[in-house]
Amino acid sequence: MWNADIYDSFGKERMQPSIDLAARLKDKKFKRILDVGCGSGMSTAAILSTWKDAEVIGVDLSEEMLQNARETMPQVQFIRRNCSKPLLDMGTFDLIFSNAFLQWIPNQEEIINQAFSMLKEGGVLAVQIPLFDEMPASRCITDAEKNWTQQLKGIEEEQFVVHPPLQYYEMFAEHFPEINMWTTDYCYIMDSHEEVLNFLKGAALRPHIGRLSETELQMFMNEVLTNLKNAYPARKNGTVLFPFRRLFLTGKK
């Protein structure tokens, strides 16, 4: 289950990659745009402010996330769809945009193949994927998981899978004659380690919530918190610098 309120509580940090991805394409005219895995609509809002006259459709599996999106952008059609299943019936698009979604899908290559066939000639697929496995925070979670293997059995099915950047390049290069690929290191300045933990609860730690009892969850989160304190020492002024690398790819058909 996705919790829109927890996810949205770091709106500025979570929306910036969509703003940056859209900015790279802002000179292009797109008439029909699909936001795949649109969630609560933060990526959709970045699309809307860049291409004001476009017809924009957002698709996501979580009704709760979509509910938030519908409240803020009544002009957009938000549809509940399982995006790991075919979406070909939705027609063709000038831009297929996907921010922080692909890693939640097991059949990522299929989705890229499908997106290519759903693009009009000259259309663009634009994605952003957090390179979470490269970050110390990833280790902070996997180390804590080791103490809860029994309770967390099968959690892999709900966790995201991030492939190495070169693998995404190969998936794009299979189809797209024109590709742009880059990474951006964001540095989130957090007030405390608790704030870093809360940020992680919005996505990476989401599958753990619900698999552990309330007491177990508290203990598990405390373990993650201790690991975070060791991995990201607080600065002199008490803040915690939380660097976060994100991979961007655009492919033009």
Ligand SMILES: C[S@@+](CC[C@H](N)C(=O)[O-])C[C@H]1O[C@@H](n2cnc3c(N)ncnc32)[C@H](O)[C@@H]1O
């Ligand atoms: C990290 S959020 C990104 C949301 C939005 N794109 C943004 O930039 O804020 C990932 C989204 O993927 C959605 N999702 C995960 N698996 C999905 C699936 N199989 N089909 C559709 N959406 C899915 C979740 O519901 C969630 O809203």
